[in-house]
Structure formats: structure tokens, C-alpha cells
Amino acid sequence: MSSGSRIPDLPGTDDSLDEFIGNYYEHLAGEDADGYPRSSLRERAERHRGVGSVRPDGQATVAVFDQGDASVVLIVTDDMPFLVDSVTAELVRQNAAIRLVVHPTFLVSRDRESGELQAVHRVPATAGVSSGDTAALPNLSALLGRQDETTRIESWIAVEIGRLADDSQRSALVDGLSKVLEDVRLAVTDWPAMRAKVHEVSRSLEDAAGGGQIPDLQQARELLSWLDNGNFTFLGYREYDLINEDGEDVLRVSEDQGLGLLRRASGAGRVQHLTAAGRAKAREKRALVITKANSRSTVHRAAYLDYIGIKRFDAQGNVNGERRFIGLFSTGAYTGSVRNVPIVRDKVREVIQRAGFPADSHSGKDLLSILETYPRDELFQIDVDALLDTARSILRLQERRRTRLFLRPDVYGRFMSALVFLPRDRYNTSVRLRIQDELRSTFEAESIDFEARLTESALARIFFRIRLPRGAEIGEPDAAALEERLVQAARSWSEGIGEVLRSKFSRGDANRLSALWAEAFPADYRVSYEVEDALEDIARFEARAAEPATAPELFVYVPEATRRSGGEDARLKLYLLQPRSLTQILPTLHNLGLEVLDERPFEISRGDGDTFHLYDLGLKYPAGMDPVKTGSLLAEAFGAATSGASESDYFDRLILEQGLSWRQVVVLRSYAKYMRQLGNTNSYGFVAGTLRRNPDVARALVRLFEARFDPDLPEDRRAAAEETARDALEAGLEQVPTLDADRVLRTVANLINATLRTNFYQDKPYVSFKLNTAVIEGAPIRAPSMRFGSTPRGWKVYICGSARSRAAVCAGPTGARTSAPKSSAW
Numbered sequence: 001m002s003s004g005s006r007i008p009d010l011p012g013t014d015d016s017l018d019e020f021i022g023n024y025y026e027h028l029a030g031e032d033a034d035g036y037p038r039s040s041l042r043e044r045a046e047r048h049r050g051v052g053s054v055r056p057d058g059q060a061t062v063a064v065f066d067q068g069d070a071s072v073v074l075i076v077t078d079d080m081p082f083l084v085d086s087v088t089a090e091l092v093r094q095n096a097a098i099r100l101v102v103h104p105t106f107l108v109s110r111d112r113e114s115g116e117l118q119a120v121h122r123v124p125a126t127a128g129v130s131s132g133d134t135a136a137l138p139n140l141s142a143l144l145g146r147q148d149e150t151t152r153i154e155s156w157i158a159v160e161i162g163r164l165a166d167d168s169q170r171s172a173l174v175d176g177l178s179k180v181l182e183d184v185r186l187a188v189t190d191w192p193a194m195r196a197k198v199h200e201v202s203r204s205l206e207d208a209a210g211g212g213q214i215p216d217l218q219q220a221r222e223l224l225s226w227l228d229n230g231n232f233t234f235l236g237y238r239e240y241d242l243i244n245e246d247g248e249d250v251l252r253v254s255e256d257q258g259l260g261l262l263r264r265a266s267g268a269g270r271v272q273h274l275t276a277a278g279r280a281k282a283r284e285k286r287a288l289v290i291t292k293a294n295s296r297s298t299v300h301r302a303a304y305l306d307y308i309g310i311k312r313f314d315a316q317g318n319v320n321g322e323r324r325f326i327g328l329f330s331t332g333a334y335t336g337s338v339r340n341v342p343i344v345r346d347k348v349r350e351v352i353q354r355a356g357f358p359a360d361s362h363s364g365k366d367l368l369s370i371l372e373t374y375p376r377d378e379l380f381q382i383d384v385d386a387l388l389d390t391a392r393s394i395l396r397l398q399e400r401r402r403t404r405l406f407l408r409p410d411v412y413g414r415f416m417s418a419l420v421f422l423p424r425d426r427y428n429t430s431v432r433l434r435i436q437d438e439l440r441s442t443f444e445a446e447s448i449d450f451e452a453r454l455t456e457s458a459l460a461r462i463f464f465r466i467r468l469p470r471g472a473e474i475g476e477p478d479a480a481a482l483e484e485r486l487v488q489a490a491r492s493w494s495e496g497i498g499e500v501l502r503s504k505f506s507r508g509d510a511n512r513l514s515a516l517w518a519e520a521f522p523a524d525y526r527v528s529y530e531v532e533d534a535l536e537d538i539a540r541f542e543a544r545a546a547e548p549a550t551a552p553e554l555f556v557y558v559p560e561a562t563r564r565s566g567g568e569d570a571r572l573k574l575y576l577l578q579p580r581s582l583t584q585i586l587p588t589l590h591n592l593g594l595e596v597l598d599e600r601p602f603e604i605s606r607g608d609g610d611t612f613h614l615y616d617l618g619l620k621y622p623a624g625m626d627p628v629k630t631g632s633l634l635a636e637a638f639g640a641a642t643s644g645a646s647e648s649d650y651f652d653r654l655i656l657e658q659g660l661s662w663r664q665v666v667v668l669r670s671y672a673k674y675m676r677q678l679g680n681t682n683s684y685g686f687v688a689g690t691l692r693r694n695p696d697v698a699r700a701l702v703r704l705f706e707a708r709f710d711p712d713l714p715e716d717r718r719a720a721a722e723e724t725a726r727d728a729l730e731a732g733l734e735q736v737p738t739l740d741a742d743r744v745l746r747t748v749a750n751l752i753n754a755t756l757r758t759n760f761y762q763d764k765p766y767v768s769f770k771l772n773t774a775v776i777e778g779a780p781i782r783a784p785s786m787r788f789g790s791t792p793r794g795w796k797v798y799i800c801g802s803a804r805s806r807a808a809v810c811a812g813p814t815g816a817r818t819s820a821p822k823s824s825a826w
Helices: 015-024 038-051 082-095 138-143 167-189 191-206 216-231 276-282 331-335 342-353 362-373 375-382 384-395 429-443 479-491 493-505 507-519 522-527 530-545 558-564 583-590 632-642 651-659 662-677 683-692 695-709 714-732 739-754
Strands: 059-066 071-078 100-103 107-111 117-122 149-161 234-243 249-255 271-273 288-298 302-311 320-329 402-409 417-423 449-452 459-467 553-559 572-576 596-606 613-618 755-756 766-773 785-791 794-798
Touching: 015 038, 038 059, 038 071, 038 149, 059 167, 071 167, 082 100, 082 167, 100 794, 107 331, 107 683, 138 530, 149 288, 167 191, 167 234, 191 216, 191 234, 191 302, 191 320, 191 530, 216 234, 216 288, 216 302, 216 331, 234 302, 249 276, 249 714, 288 375, 342 362, 342 375, 342 384, 362 384, 375 558, 384 402, 384 417, 384 429, 402 493, 417 479, 429 449, 429 459, 493 530, 507 530, 522 596, 530 553, 530 572, 530 613, 553 632, 583 596, 583 632, 583 651, 632 651, 632 662, 651 662, 651 683, 651 695, 662 683, 662 695, 662 739, 683 695, 683 739, 695 714, 695 739, 695 755, 714 739, 739 755
Parallel strands: none
Antiparallel strands: 059 071, 071 149, 100 149, 107 117, 107 149, 234 249, 234 320, 249 271, 288 302, 302 320, 402 417, 417 459, 449 459, 553 572, 572 613, 596 613, 755 766, 766 785, 785 794
């Protein structure tokens, strides 16, 4: 049979179930349906029907189940306005990635007592009903339930999201959605009562004592009528008494129960303390307060709630309380002309009159355009004097390419509004984020919302609403200094490079460097880094270009976000003259004990045609390791390995873990290789691992070697240094837990003691040792002495005082024999 669905009928034997599934997916787009197996779609519909099998009257049912790589949220509730918007807003708030929304509505009959599902029917598109209005269904009277049943329209919402990680996420999502659905129910249920309050409050203003002394009384009544005419979504109402408690004006929740979202707000008698700005306005003889509430809406859209406060007056005409409406201005309130909006039209008229421009003049038309496009929330809240000053300043901007800032504090000190103009061609996400960071740090903001406006004008406009810290008293900000910082944040890249260079170098050098580097960095670099970062990179590349034969320069830094969070990970910058792939870089870093998390490669083309390569790598460090303190060790070790001055193997773990230099590790590596020549049964890797697991012994071995052979150590201190090293070595060996490890470490100590001399301190490309084999325990050859040489390409041994003194017993990395080092190496 045909169900009218956009997808073919799903197989099954239960005709009623098939009909339900067809109706369930009636409005699913064909391209969406094609992306899923029919079995998956059928399972979702069946599970949703199971979730809706029992639902108590007046309650929403929420469930989540997993399917493949997705989680599917299933909701069954009475059909009401704002459901889908509110649900998706909550999912976004909880960082759930929405993939698909299915939202059928059904005419549902349930048992009046148990809420058990009795029948579910498709609502014809021709019925023209919504929000549970079954009274508008005369043609469907045959489908209505029996006396013991209730029949109403229900919304069945299914939202596919990315798979939730665990039960705690699932529980948080269900709890959040349940609260949101209850908020929607409260707002919708109390909607008629809140509208009735609008009329009641308006009548009370008409009868207010001393009304002639309240300048905005008539404006308040006009505004209430306009709000009630579809221009405001009423979401909550509550009354408050203004009292003086311990010498402080405070608002006390009145005895009358609130409506909508404020029905379950603070209980009667609870006191709300005001900020200094709020206390100053509390007893002012004005009827109207328009601002933003300090919380976001859970219904319709996740914006800060609009707050409409109507003051209450006693018999003497003094303020003694407030009637508060919260909600959201409708779309029409933002798109209609400012000349049709109460309160706003009066402000606009006064601003135009005081500005002194004829209405049909060029400046008059420009001023009206500025006011028409001014952020509408601001027009409701700003006073005429501030609006006039700001509008005049914007008018003076004309099409000039400059950055300007206009600030306005909220009447209750909870928000700061910032209106920023900047050249349109400079506006991008990176610039906006830099401006946002400046505002956040200046005002210690809890959150920042923004709205960008780009037209054919040469200037872009960004409006920021800054949530100030709760309970904090914000002093008068230095707007001029903040604007100057925003100018720096919004400057073009080439301008920024030029400015920074001129601040660091003479005019001649600055001009030369600017010509080379102003346009050298690619767009993706400019998004990720500041101009000041580029200056540091320029200096390093200039040094590389001046000495191209040096090893690649390396710089370790910890991003500010990581530093604030106390993380141990860092980033690594490589400055190269030739490109390298990640596979060429990874092994060296891995041997140093680091994990590469990500890579940002940049090709930088200087103005003279020279090309450089910058690699910014994210690194994961072992727990407890300080990236900054070990930065120089890492730079030297990486440079030695990539230039061929040193090998890169498991021994490199000793560098960062134990604070040894790559040259000190060469000593330990060389003796480990010689142990292989002696026939030591322990592997090369086992020797390295043993040294890693016994850091005190490893450092003592290095100190012993240095005490014996460092030529810069004064002779009168050599014996004491050697004795100290031996004491530390013996103390460390006492702590070695296994016999094999103890044997390996004592063998290395034995080889150091058997060494007669070395070229280690001559800075040659290889290291040589002359050994007294007579004192080497387990040495297979008892010649008077033996020479051992180690290079990054292999190692070599030859025996002194024998017929083989010019022949090597030697194996390189591939096992091939190579010639022995000449005796001139010593």
C-alpha cells in the first residue's frame, strides 16, 4: 500500500505499523532518506513509537539510543510553539552535532488515567491546526477518543547527533532537554495570563498617582500595546516590591506567583540586590526600564532574555515596586522601521531634530540610515544624549578607513555594549577574534555575543554584547586606550609588519625588511599568528639565511591557552631552507620521547624570491617534563641529529628525561657500542633502557667521565670531582633492583675506568677512546691497549701493539667492514 511517504514502503507484516512508519517519514527529504538503510529508518520509527507508548498527561518523554556512529534523541510531547527551536538550541548548547531532524505531528489518543497509547493518526496537511488545538478538527471527529481517553496533537521529534561518549553525557542531555521542554510548556501555558497582565499593567499606569510627573508614562503604555501586538514573545512575568533593607534599596519577590519561566523562579520574600547603577535608577520617577536579563532564554532561541520592567507607584506617586516581563523581541521588532516602534521613534525624532540637519539633506538622510540600521536592542536601551553623540561620530566617519569604538554600559551594570567600525577589507574571523580577546581581557567578560554587518560601505560594523562578571562593579573604562588596542588588532598584515619593524629598527633597516617580509607570509599563517610572532620568525629566518650551513633552527614554546590551563604540552617551530616531510622529522622527535600531535607547514616567499619553510608541530611531552626548561636541550639534540653530527636512536631519551646534553649521551652510546664488541649478551636497547631506568647512575657515569677527561677542569679539583662522582655512582648502584641491570651499569663504569685518553673534547666528527684492556672485565683480547672509535655512521676498533694494529675488527650499521681510524686521531 502507499503511505504517501517520500520513501518506499518499508517491509513488514503489521499494516498499522507500516502506515505509522510511512506517516512518520512523510516530510523526510528524498536525499536524506537515500543516505540511510531502510532497516535503520524503520528501527528509529519503531523505537520512537515505543518511547511514545506511555506518556503521562502534561509531561514530555525523552529518550536516547545509539545506532552505529550516531545517537538518536527521541521526544514525545504535546504539540506547542517553539519546540524544535528550543530543542536544537539545547543540543547546540551541549555541543551535540546535529545531523538530521525528523518532526512529525500526530493526532494521538491515550488512556486518560495511565497515558497509554491507544491510537495514533496522521494529521492531514489540510487540517490547518497546531499547538494541540483539537477543537479545530471537526472533520476528524471520528478519530477522537472515547470518554476514558484524551485526544490531542503531539509532536514526535527525532534528532540524530554524533554518538555520545558515555552515560554521563546521555544523562546530562536528557536532563537538559527535559528542563527545556518544561520551560516551553510553562511559557506556552501561561501565555494568555501574561498577555492579560500586559493590559492590567497598562491600566494601572493610566491610574498612577502623579502621572503628570512621570515623563515616559504614555510611552510605556504605547510600548505595552505594541509588544502585545505580536512584537514580543512573552516568556515570563513576576512582580517585585522595592524596599529599603539595612539602608540599601533592594527588590523583594512579591507574594503573587510568577508566570511562565518566572513561575518557578525565586520564592516569595527572596531579596535581589542591585548594582550601584541599579540602585541609582531604582527610585527614579520613570515608568520604563528596558535592558537585557542576566540569563539566556531556554525557549525559542538561546539569546539573552529581553527585560521589560514597568515600575509601580504608590498613592504618593513614589516608586514602590516593579512589574517585570521577560521574553524575546520578535523578528518584526528588528526589521520594521524605527519610526514605527514606540520609544525608539521618539528617540530617533529627537536625535534628528537636535542634530540640526534638514530631513531631505544628504547628512539628514545619512543620519536616518545610521539610526535605521543601529542595533535595535541598543535603540531600546540607550538614552538620547548618548545616541546623539554616537550617531554624530558615526556620521563623521563617512567612508574614512579607520577603526572606531563606541561603548555603552547597561543601566544595571550587567552588560557592556561595544560598537566597532573598521575597514571592511580588514574584517575576517581572525580580526574579529583578536578584537573579542581585547574586549574579554579588558572587561574580564564571562561571555561575548557578536553581530557583524557588512554592506557596500567601506566600513564593516561589529556589535558586541559583553557579559560582565556577576556582582562586579566595573569602573569607567579607558575607551581611548582600548580603541588604540583595537586599532592594532584590526590593522592589515602588511601595515602591522611595517609598524612593528619601525618600532624595532632604524628607518633604513625597517624599510628594507618590510620590503622583504611584509607580504611573505601566507594567508593561513596570518590567521594563526600575530604580527609580533612574525617578527620573531623573521629574525630567525634572517639568521638562517645569513648562515645557511648551520643546523636547522628549532624553537620550543608553550601556547598561552596551554599555559593558563597548566598543561604540559608545547609546540615546536622548525626553520628550514629546504622542505621536509613529516616522516623525515618524526623519527628524531620520537627517539627523544616526544609524540607529534599535529603539523602546520608554511611556505614563506620573501620579497627577493627566496623561499623558506616553517613547520609548527604540536608536541605531547611525557608527564612531568617542562618543555621550556628542556627547550635548549631539544634544540641542540635535534640540530645534531638532522645535521649528521649525532645519531638518533633510543639513547636520545636520556636527553630530555635526565637533562643530559646530546654530547654527554654520545659518551654513553659509544660505550654501549663497545660492549657489543666485547660480546656482551645484553642488547643495545637493553643498555639504553637500563640507563633510562636508573637516572642517578647514568648522570654519575657522565660526571665520572667528565671528572677524568674534561681538560677545562682544574687539575687541583680533578681528584675531588672524581671522588664525588664515584660516591654518587656507588650510591646509585646500590639502588639498582635487578642483577642484569646492575651488571650492565657496572660494565659501563668499568669501561670508563679503563679509558686512558679520548678525543671527545676536540670537537671532531667522531669520538675515539684508548682503552686499557687489561683492566676490562671479560675482555676477550688481552692486548696492552685497544682503540675504539664511534661515529654516526658506525664504530671501529683496533688493537695496539699487535700484528693487527692497522687492521680493524669493525662493523658499521650494515655489518660491512670499514677501515680503522688513523692513529693521528689521538
